[in-house]
Amino acid sequence: MRRILSVLMENEPGALSRVVGLFSQRGYNIESLNVAPTTDHTLSRLTLTTTGDDLKIEQITKHLNKLVDVVKVVDLTEGAHVERDTLLVKVRAIGAQRDEVKRTTDIFRGHIIDVGPMTYIVQLTGPVDKLDSFLTALGETEVLEVVRSGVAGMSRGEKVLSV
């Protein structure tokens, strides 16, 4: 099962490598990962998507908590939450494709953020499956390059991940 783990950790050099190292060392899978400082600059927030059964996720959570730099770990998928991934995709935009891509982008509420004589860059934000659907919907359009930010997420309502 796919899980989204949110991790608050000390904003120290080496902290990220400990998290990533833990996953490779113990054979856990990382599907996506993003990390950035929070408003409290001593803390970084890392969001990581992984897959595994309950036992595996329990082990991952325990091992993350064991890392000395890690302050808190939450499995967002345990409760109601929102998640967003951002996609930038560079496509070949010539001839009829120029309009076609524009239309598809509008339908998905994306933005064309760069227009070249023969290319567009489309930006789209949303849950992972929406971005996947968009890529499928591009159909015959030639995709030149794709980059995704990785999932960021938060629990809905009053629940807050903080120190």
Add this chain to the structure above:
Amino acid sequence: MEQLSGGEMIVRALEDEGVEYIFGYPGGAALHIYDAIFKANSVPHILVRHEQAATHAADGYARATGKPGVVLVTSGPGATNAITGIATAYMDSIPMVVISGQVQSHLIGEDAFQETDMVGISRPIVKHSFLVQRTEDIPSILKKAFFIATTGRPGPVVVDVPKDLTHPEHKFDYEYPESVQMRSYQPSVKGHSGQVRKAARLLLNAKRPVIYAGGGVIQGEGCDLLTDLARRLNYPVTNTLMGLGAYPATDKQFLGMLGMHGFYEANMAMHHSDVILAVGARFDDRVTNTVSKFCPGAKIIHIDVDPASIAKIVPVDVPIVGPVTTVLNDLNAQIDQQLASTDRTLPDATALDEWWRQIDSWRDAHGLWHGRRYGESDHIMPQDAITALYNATNGEAYVTSDVGQHQMFAAQYYKFDYPRRWINSGGLGTMGFGLPAAMGIKLALPEAEVACVTGEGSIQMNIQELSTCAQYDVPVKIVSLRNNYLGMVKQWQDMQYDSRYSESHYASSLPDFVKLAESYGHVGMLIEKKEDLEPAMKEAFALKDRLVFMDIFVEPHEHVYPMHVAPSGAMKDMWLSKTERT
């Protein structure tokens, strides 16, 4: 406030931590620190002959005393040589602080001379690590390093210090912190009371209980509490390789070690039990045999200070995270309470009697200490050599070992009645551990008898430490069981590879160990005949102030039994000799 250089701060911090010995080896990036050591002349430094030995010596010191071992090495090869010893300590949860010199800050990342990314290279085998970035941070980082190394589930901590930060002319305020607060590191201090209540109920209602105690009971200083609990309930106890000594081996409730080379009665009792109380043990693959067949009828209570150890290998019915001492205290109190509030007699005496009768019949059938379970030969049997060691030391020695058959024979035949006396590399299985570890113990406890049980294979992995022992007068006794093979490798080759001894034989190239020992100024003894064994051993231990190397020729074809049948066997599936199995 006092002004100190980075090098001086390190030495002063070690003084403030009450460190008794630094085990180390100097080199370029550590020279400012070494100069500070020379000038302060406060904490004694033991100069080893290889950095691996420094870590093992610090490790032996830590295991015997319960205090953290301290290592100081230089950058690059000094640091990488220390890695095996750090990994050894990590696997067995041994508190250790390793200070490594690093190239100057501005050279980091430039492939400078003797540069290696120590924090990176040690990352998977440390509890935590620090790369010092400002001299002013040295006191607080060292305070944290000792705190992290010694609390919760202990482990090694690396502190990597760039050379420029230890420069003698750059002085800063020095104040060693009294205490540490870390929001991201708060080890559990108490078990969940609801879980403890459940555990007590399960334990009291057991019909075929076993207490399975590991190294965590020793590390957590819970041996007396565990022994009291076991005696009070009259429940059988088995110890892991790391837990030997946690429960007295000569006690009638002791079943011996369990696992791959565990006692028949211990493995049988585990397999047939209905309740297992696991304390400070981690269901290692050398214990469980095939996990899916592990103790099918047992409900499991697991007490461990490390939550990640619980339910890692086998599902657990009652997990309790907490230090062994507080949890066992709470468990004892719960047992009192539950006994007071019931009219039933708990535990069920009839069931327990029957269980003990069953265990005794296993003991009588194949118990290692009940009748002789091994063969005869014209050579000294390795098991007899361990028994001779036991007799010569009244069962009270600190016994280190290397890794292989000799290690298993020592674990089986030296009956450890006290914790911290059996000191071996259980998790990582590091050959070359024994001699430097013995050195660390003897330095910590000069009055104690310290023996290193080894083989002619293992001892050569750190034999250079005979020189360190000469320099610092460390009169340990080396009991080297020579069978002219890498014995455990040979055993597996006998059992699984039709006795094709691929690279496990080197008889023609072995040194004369007696002369070798003598060349360092030690005593060497060649022991070939059975009748010489006991007297020679006594003679060796009578030489209180000398290191004695006993080169004991043993039967080369002996195997260690019992041995779990693998793959796909359960706890109860064992080879009992070369021809019998369960």
